Amino acid sequence: MSVIAYLVFCIYTLALVYITVYCLMQFNLLYHYKRHKNREAVPLRPAPSPENELVLAGNAADDHYLAATDLSAAAPEEWPFVTVQLPIYNEMYVIERLIDNITSFDYPKDRFEIHILDDSTDETVEITRRKVEEYRAKGFNIEQIIRKDRQGFKAGALRDAMPYAKGDFMAIFDADFLPRPDFLKNTMPYFQDEEIGVVQTRWEHINEGYSLITKLQAIQLNVHFTVEQAGRMRGDYLLQFNGTAGVWRRQTIEDAGGWEADTLTEDLDLSIRAQLKGWKIRFLEQIGSPAELPAEMNSLKSQQFRWMKGGAETARKMLPTVWRSDLSLRQKIQATSHLLSSSVFLFVFITGVFSVPLLFLFGELMEVGVDSKYFAVFLIGLLSIIAVYYVANVEAIPQGESFAKSFFKFLFLFPLFLALSMGLSLHNSVAVIQGFLGKQSPFVRTPKFNIKNLRDSFSRNKYVIRKLSWTTVFEGLLALYFAGAVIGGIYLENTMFIFFHLMLALGYGTIFYFSLRHLSLK
Template identity: 60%
Template sequence: MTLLALFVLAIYTGCLIYITLYCLLQFNLLYHYKQSLNPTEHPVSFDDFRTAGKGNSSDAANKPAIPQAHNAGTARYAGTDVAEAPASAACYPLVTVQLPIYNEYFVIGRLIDAVAAFDYPRDRFEIHILDDSTDETTALVAAKVEEYQARGFDIRQIIRPKREGFKAGALRDGMQEARGEFIAIFDADFVPEPDFLQKTIPHFADPKVGVVQTRWEHINQDYSIITRLQALQLNVHFTVEQVGRMNGGHLLQFNGTAGVWRRATIEAGGGWQPDTLTEDLDLSIRSQLAGYKIHYLEKVGSPAELPVEMNSFKSQQHRWMKGGAETARKMLPDVWKSTLSFGHKVHATAHLLGSTIFLFVFLCGVFSVPLLFLFGELAALGFSKNFFAIFLAGLLSVIGIYYTANVQSVANKEKNFLRSVGKFILLFPLFLALSMGLSLHNTVAVLQGYRGKKSPFVRTPKFNISTIKDRLTSSKYLTGRLNAITIGEGILSLYFCFAVWGAFYLQNTTFVVFHGLLALGYGAIFFYSVKHLRLAR
């Protein structure tokens, strides 16, 4: 029994150490993010294209020529993330806007309308709808294309003869049709603002900038508790993580949409490759190792729709977690062979292994229950449960990061402070519960990624739901199977309910809050997964 107690303690403590180290690295990103709250960066404008085009530096000589611009202003829209456009339309570089889609009947029309509304000279951007659809979306797109072509837009519907490689394959093949020096990419659930190109393209005046990524905003954030908690988590990535990595000089990530690529950067990184489910993260790492950098604009938001149905949300999580593991398996050797500094390699490793945190959260939860019942054996060996207090540093780091991202960030600073704080206090414990409740589902995805098990790119269905008045009335694109993982989530909820009972029975409440959140999280994931299965019938 003593050996068993030591074995369980070793596993549990090892998991806590991993989680704590990861949290402390995230806290380092928070430190760098805080430095961005008082920016000193020089504002950019289209006029900088002219200066960059005439530069004599080795960087300028080795990078593709940048179109020259004339008669440009230098006024700023908001801080350092935007710029004024030149008066002459001929000064704008040519941009290809790619919209890779697959069966997006409910939202594609909204996206096309938004892109056509760009306040960029109509003869300086083209719209390519990379349509891999197999349903009536194709006819809807064709009608939209015909409508806008009649109004003078350079817009095309591109249907591949062979739909191979999912989104990465569509982007790869679409490059053959693109004429632009810059490639803007939007998923179907986004609704970009009219000034998107005006605010992003000027940053390419720096020849080292290969990608400009904008911050995701959430159209339907207040639709339900599910969307509120998703927004809470995504806000961390699109504030503390992205800005922190940029300010720290670490590798960043293009997020698959709402960003612009320099065409030469895609080519330098080896192009779009369909061997992972996160082709965006994969190419991001390869292009930065090739010498380009990603510039992130926190102050430029791109609205998008969050999934409102639990099983759709879980399919999105599966793709992100498994794809992250696949990319880590593929790119970590190259990262460590590169000329990056040791610190940058450590942060890049933590970035690529980010999905692995769910594996350790899952193991930590599962092993904490037998540990609860084995405390007597450990106490006889002189072990004190106060030992676990040292790991509170990780939890405090997480609280600070999420508080900053959802209360103090640029995106939230104009909102009512007291209301934001109250909302955070209410939602953060629920977020912890939901995250831990997803750990089984995401652990399976991560292990599949590291094992090299291949699976198709499963799109996340969206239904043009923007406000709390909208209702999910169609089962189109939803699947209706009760799988083993969902059953496992229900069993784990009962497992941790038993642990809560055990805490009071043994009069040892060391883990009672932890086990209570796990029971709530797994129970909520199970409940909503089963409840939303009815929508697919």
């Protein structure tokens, strides 16, 4: 066997091992999610106890899942004072609906304030000013806070706004969110547990059915906001605040060192620091916060780049601290998997690229006893991830659909989701590598278009990205690369990789097509 064949085989196998371990770690979260799912009975608005105390839910005293007392049991003046922070940057299409939505909270007007942290450089500033004046005249405690510069981007805005905040609790919403009127009433009671520093709600999707792109995004986010977040909580692992649709205890932010802008995922960074200080994050799967998904490909890619690079930056920053901490070994291992989760795209990319030369070199490997059945062991990873996504998208979240419809929709969409994820692996790998190398880059916002249904369009939106990136060009070349591999496999009568290469060709081709199509919109 030649040195090249041996090297390709080893690199491909090591990448497969990494992906399989990642999938098994996800399955571990599914185990904890399912194990405790039926033992919880946490009502949204439980009846108050005479003592106005927390009520332990579940069948075992060690569950630590607390049902909160209804705030209506207390006099309005005793309700916690909340500062609602809305960090925005150039959100002219959605800022009005955001402010209208937040002012609809059924929480006493004198027990919350609204701070719009406005870093905008366009018409958004004037639109916001007018809405602030409108609601101030109606008796709302609302303020537009404008900084002289965008130093630190979102993290900087949140950090610099803290001295202006009067609340002991900070509810944070990005511009694309539309929380329900009872959001504060449903979340604030959980802070009666003094160990809880953060309450995070589940993201819902107001425009999931808009396009194939939004449907596939929803599949992935549903996993994070069921199996991953709830599984980590139930397994006593570290979890995270997701940057929006949640509430922080002010004391927790200050105790953890405050918002820091040295990563692109300031939310994950502060979450880890807070939990290492002993604070707990309470994830409320039963409370949804509707939001708008990116409706065009380049906006999705900008969001993915920020999440993937920020995740790598946070891993680089926090992993040494995690391993020096007093966490148990299993908590450290799961935290490592969590912080390194973006790295899986790098290994998906490596596996795809090296599978093509492996196809043509496999004859040499067979001469030394390597059989294609050798790779069957890695199917355990695929089966694990199928189980995770099935539970999250068919069982966990009520869809208002019959089981049969949800099941067959999943059967259709999941292979397309895998293909799309493979197609994003080059783009996301670049982000991960830059994050681990410490390369600095600006906070690239995800444009919001106010897309709610099929009648809405983003074609004339001024925030649509028009610049062709080098990664898009390479995505087109990789689509041809894997299409050629499909033809090569048929020619060699070796179909071992044919479905893998078909999905890679489809994934990269889809990413390339929509990236170009959405760039050319007028």
